[in-house]
Amino acid sequence: MATPEDARRANRSLLLGTLHRDGPLSRADLAKRTGLTRATVSAVVRDLIDESVVEELGIRAAGGVGKPATLVGIDADGRHVLCIDVSEPAEFVGAVVNLDGKVVVRRTYDRKGRTGRAAVTLLKRICRELVHDAEGPLLGVGIASPGIVTTEGVIVTAAHLGWTDVPLALELSTELDLPVHVVNDANAAALAELTFGEPTAPHLICVRVDEGVGVGLVLDGRLFTGSSHAAGEIGHVVVDDGGAVCACGKRGCLETEVSEPLLDRRLEEDGADEAAVLRAAGTHLGTALATVVGALDVTEVVLSGPPTVSTETFRTATTEAIASRTLPVIGARLVVRPSTLGFDDVIVGAAARVLDQELGIR
Amino acid sequence: MATPEDARRANRSLLLGTLHRDGPLSRADLAKRTGLTRATVSAVVRDLIDESVVEELGIRAAGGVGKPATLVGIDADGRHVLCIDVSEPAEFVGAVVNLDGKVVVRRTYDRKGRTGRAAVTLLKRICRELVHDAEGPLLGVGIASPGIVTTEGVIVTAAHLGWTDVPLALELSTELDLPVHVVNDANAAALAELTFGEPTAPHLICVRVDEGVGVGLVLDGRLFTGSSHAAGEIGHVVVDDGGAVCACGKRGCLETEVSEPLLDRRLEEDGADEAAVLRAAGTHLGTALATVVGALDVTEVVLSGPPTVSTETFRTATTEAIASRTLPVIGARLVVRPSTLGFDDVIVGAAARVLDQELGIR
Numbered sequence: 001m002a003t004p005e006d007a008r009r010a011n012r013s014l015l016l017g018t019l020h021r022d023g024p025l026s027r028a029d030l031a032k033r034t035g036l037t038r039a040t041v042s043a044v045v046r047d048l049i050d051e052s053v054v055e056e057l058g059i060r061a062a063g064g065v066g067k068p069a070t071l072v073g074i075d076a077d078g079r080h081v082l083c084i085d086v087s088e089p090a091e092f093v094g095a096v097v098n099l100d101g102k103v104v105v106r107r108t109y110d111r112k113g114r115t116g117r118a119a120v121t122l123l124k125r126i127c128r129e130l131v132h133d134a135e136g137p138l139l140g141v142g143i144a145s146p147g148i149v150t151t152e153g154v155i156v157t158a159a160h161l162g163w164t165d166v167p168l169a170l171e172l173s174t175e176l177d178l179p180v181h182v183v184n185d186a187n188a189a190a191l192a193e194l195t196f197g198e199p200t201a202p203h204l205i206c207v208r209v210d211e212g213v214g215v216g217l218v219l220d221g222r223l224f225t226g227s228s229h230a231a232g233e234i235g236h237v238v239v240d241d242g243g244a245v246c247a248c249g250k251r252g253c254l255e256t257e258v259s260e261p262l263l264d265r266r267l268e269e270d271g272a273d274e275a276a277v278l279r280a281a282g283t284h285l286g287t288a289l290a291t292v293v294g295a296l297d298v299t300e301v302v303l304s305g306p307p308t309v310s311t312e313t314f315r316t317a318t319t320e321a322i323a324s325r326t327l328p329v330i331g332a333r334l335v336v337r338p339s340t341l342g343f344d345d346v347i348v349g350a351a352a353r354v355l356d357q358e359l360g361i362r
Numbered sequence: 363m364a365t366p367e368d369a370r371r372a373n374r375s376l377l378l379g380t381l382h383r384d385g386p387l388s389r390a391d392l393a394k395r396t397g398l399t400r401a402t403v404s405a406v407v408r409d410l411i412d413e414s415v416v417e418e419l420g421i422r423a424a425g426g427v428g429k430p431a432t433l434v435g436i437d438a439d440g441r442h443v444l445c446i447d448v449s450e451p452a453e454f455v456g457a458v459v460n461l462d463g464k465v466v467v468r469r470t471y472d473r474k475g476r477t478g479r480a481a482v483t484l485l486k487r488i489c490r491e492l493v494h495d496a497e498g499p500l501l502g503v504g505i506a507s508p509g510i511v512t513t514e515g516v517i518v519t520a521a522h523l524g525w526t527d528v529p530l531a532l533e534l535s536t537e538l539d540l541p542v543h544v545v546n547d548a549n550a551a552a553l554a555e556l557t558f559g560e561p562t563a564p565h566l567i568c569v570r571v572d573e574g575v576g577v578g579l580v581l582d583g584r585l586f587t588g589s590s591h592a593a594g595e596i597g598h599v600v601v602d603d604g605g606a607v608c609a610c611g612k613r614g615c616l617e618t619e620v621s622e623p624l625l626d627r628r629l630e631e632d633g634a635d636e637a638a639v640l641r642a643a644g645t646h647l648g649t650a651l652a653t654v655v656g657a658l659d660v661t662e663v664v665l666s667g668p669p670t671v672s673t674e675t676f677r678t679a680t681t682e683a684i685a686s687r688t689l690p691v692i693g694a695r696l697v698v699r700p701s702t703l704g705f706d707d708v709i710v711g712a713a714a715r716v717l718d719q720e721l722g723i724r
Binding site for chain 1: 510577592593599650652658659660686692695
């Protein structure tokens with residue numbers, strides 16, 4: 001049964017979610033939309049104003065009906081979130097993000113091939129520098145990492161970073177004395193669409209191409225992470241039985257055909273035919289996705305990654321490969337598009353994770 | 363906001379779900395477990411007894427603590443459900459199922475290759491005969507059909523029955539004057555596990571092999587049906603680019619390698635090597651499933667269909683094909699097993715759909 005603390009959290013989450021989607025609103029509007037009493041709304045809003053999460057936004061003039069009322073809304077810059085994206089091959093990206101998902105400060109740090117403890121050390125340095133940069137009070141820290149990440153922020157495995165069973169959230173929160181949340185980068189990109197983007201459907205497949213390739217799934221409006229936090233790990237789906245040997249030991253994994261370093265390398269080869277390279281990679285990705293799209297009947301596919309995967313050539317090849325391998329009913333509705341958040345989607349998604357966990361905004 | 367009627371339905375569903383899972387219980391236990399008041403529990407239970415859905419089951423003797431109390435439980439034979447499974451190639455199966463998911467009456471009807479209106483006519487005849495057979499009051503009618511079925515019971519397409527846009531629920535409910543619910547057969551098999559089986563995890567992939575092959579998905583404890591009721595339609599996933607031409611026009615669809623008629627035909631050929639036939643089919647199925655299992659990180663796979671798909675040879679081939687194409691973390695936890703409901707799983711699942719829609723039991 002619900003404790004008073006559960007109820008308090010649920011009410012906060014309900015009010016903040018309503019303001020996030022539909023705000024600014026008056027307290028009376030909030031009561032009407034949420035079904036909470038005026039007294040509860042006023043008490044919760046007062047707390048949220050004290051915490052710099054909500055602010056009063058002046059008086060709305062009286063219209064035909066109703067009295068003039070003070071509007072309240074999310075105080076976008078009342079609290080900030082520190083975010084670090086460690087999913088890109090060449091650099092770690094650090095940012096300060098506000099409660100509207102806007103990037104306020106952004107810095108990149110050359111990764112210089114760091115893996116293992118050296119990569120954790122760099123990550124900690126970035127956090128300290130960003131804490132120093134941040135002007136307002138911080139809500140928490142969000143890290144987007146490739147690989148399998150538990151709800152508690154343990155990196156079970158992130159092959160490209162050489163991480164196995166790294167309790168990243170615990171390590172960082174101890175050092176920084178702030179709440180730290182860690183999320184898989186493809187899941188972050190999906191959360192960014194869900195929280196700050198313009199999803200047109202309750203279901204969404206977000207494909208993330210970075211040092212490898214993975215997928216974030218939004219099903220029935222919620223992130224779906226599977227039995228062991230490994231949902232969306234399609235990088236080692238075999239797309240070519242006779243293909244190249246993968247780091248994992250198998251042959252022809254999707255990652256041997258689609259990843260950022262691989263695309264870069266192929267495009268830099270002498271006499272490379274850019275269109276042919278992008279078409280081949282897009283086709284392999286579409287082939288692997290077709291079964292997922294078909295099995296889930298999810299027809300909105302968002303591509304996240306380097307500029308190459310946002311090109312029309314790549315997108316068209318992906319779309320055609322999916323459509324040719326699924327039912328016509330699916331092909332007819334299929335949309336393959338870039339992220340509405342642009343190239344900062346993963347950073348913004350890490351912030352979305354913190355908003356979800358700390359404030360119940362989703 | 364919730365209307366009194368919404369609240370009434372929610373309370374009924376909550377109490378019936380609790381009795382279905384944990385009953386029999388006393389009214390006081392029900393109040394404690396659901397958080398509803400004693401007065402509400404008593405009023406709802408009284409209505410449910412009047413409707414023959416719940417019954418009193420005598421007095422529980424007082425233990426160390428607590429007074430003697432009357433237990434109430436689901437009145438398994440107080441209401442019956444008529445169910446018809448039209449997914450099998452050779453015959454339609456009609457049954458009367460009780461509220462515990464037990465098959466009370468079961469009849470099979472030779473389909474004689476009927477399709478289109480002739481198949482609908484046979485279905486109506488079966489319904490009339492079963493209505494005549496049923497002894498107690500009926501809760502409703504559940505139909506399990508292959509193909510894409512809307513929530514409102516319209517068969518969008520069921521290729522093997524030659525059905526396109528057949529408003530089956532409407533036609534039958536008008537004729538029978540009973541609530542009629544139609545559900546895809548793979549989804550029925552999944553619902554049977556969820557409602558009457560022993561699922562050990564919140565996620566489940568139920569593979570149904572009949573005249574074609576499809577999948578029912580249980581994610582986070584609920585049936586997932588996708589954007590256009592087509593989730594789980596993996597029959598036309600291409601598993602062999604150079605394979606046989608499928609009825610859909612493409613080459614090498616999963617259904618050209620795995621279906622009940624195809625397996626029967628191959629096993630009946632002169633000099634057929636049974637183990638080799640089953641291994642090949644199981645491997646093709648596992649290949650198509652691997653991407654779904656990997657992408658969803660759902661490691662409980664239930665096989666529904668003719669006895670051939672429950673053989674150890676078929677299951678082992680399926681398991682190995684999935685494990686060899688997914689991450690070790692998934693292969694290590696993978697369980698591929700027959701339905702706990704046996705060969706009546708689809709019939710029982712059609713009843714589960716009626717219990718869900720009419721009583722909120724799930």
